[in-house]
Amino acid sequence: MSAEPVLPPAPGAGDYLAIDFVNSAIALPGGQFVDLLGTPEATNRWLTERGLAPADAGVQEMCATQLRSLREHLRALFAARVGGLPPHPAALSAVNDALTRAPAAALLQWDEKSGPFRAIPCPTNEILDRALATLAANAADLLTGPDAGRLTACGSTPCNRYLLRHGRRHWCSTRCGDRARAARAYARRSTTKAS
Structure with missing residues (x-):
């Protein structure tokens, strides 16, 4: 873990959980x-903060590993999309497998007090499957939707985050933008001194 604070959400992260x-x-x-999913406890916290699991889900290492694996597959798909390469x-x-892990249809259920209602059941043993399916579906929506062309990688080294480009901005945070501008200014000064 770093002593530095974690960066603010990248542009588009509020619109796309993926x-x-x-x-x-x-x-x-x-x-x-x-790595915000580096331990089972951190993974449980991340899922809970995003409404994908209850606080007492008790995420185990096997579940955290499956989520980290899906994350790497999604990163590969994002990189392919941004680079204009085949995935x-x-x-x-992996994404298609995750998409099929949880039922998408809300089933008809009955409450003795309020009557019929529709809900997607989520037994405790299916929490991970539902989280994987939700994340995969959100990524698929992004990659196939109107914002797909705005998806880009942060333009500041060594940052590895993705964002939705807005105008000319291609940094995930002010800190990354400042770092990129400082690096360009340093490179210009170095080139001028070398001439």
């Missing part, structure tokens, strides 16, 4: 790395 999810592994300057078949397969 962006927030792929950005849960954060590369920072100086070789630092923060790796394993990444597509």
Whole structure:
């Protein structure tokens, strides 16, 4: 874990949970790395904060590993989309597998006091499947929807986060933008001195 505070959400992360999810592994300057899904406890906290699991879900390492694996597959799909390259078949397969893990149809249920209602059941043993399916569906919606062309990688090294480009902005945060501008200014000064 880094002593630096974690970056604010990248542009678009509030609209697409999938962006927030792929950005849960954060590369920072100086070789630092923060993984918001690095432990079962951290994974449970991340899922709970996003309404994907109850606070007492008791996420185990196997579940955290499955989420980290889906995150890497989604990162690969985002990278392919941003780079205009064909996606790796394993990444597509992993997302499609996650999409089919949880039922999408709300079943008819009956409450003795209020009568009929529709809800998607989510037994405790299906919490992970529902989270995986929700994250995969959100990513699929982003990659196939009107915002897909705005998806981009942060333009500041070593940042590895994704965002939705707005205008000319192609940094995930003010800090990354400042770092990129400082690096360009330093490169210009170095080139001028070398001439």
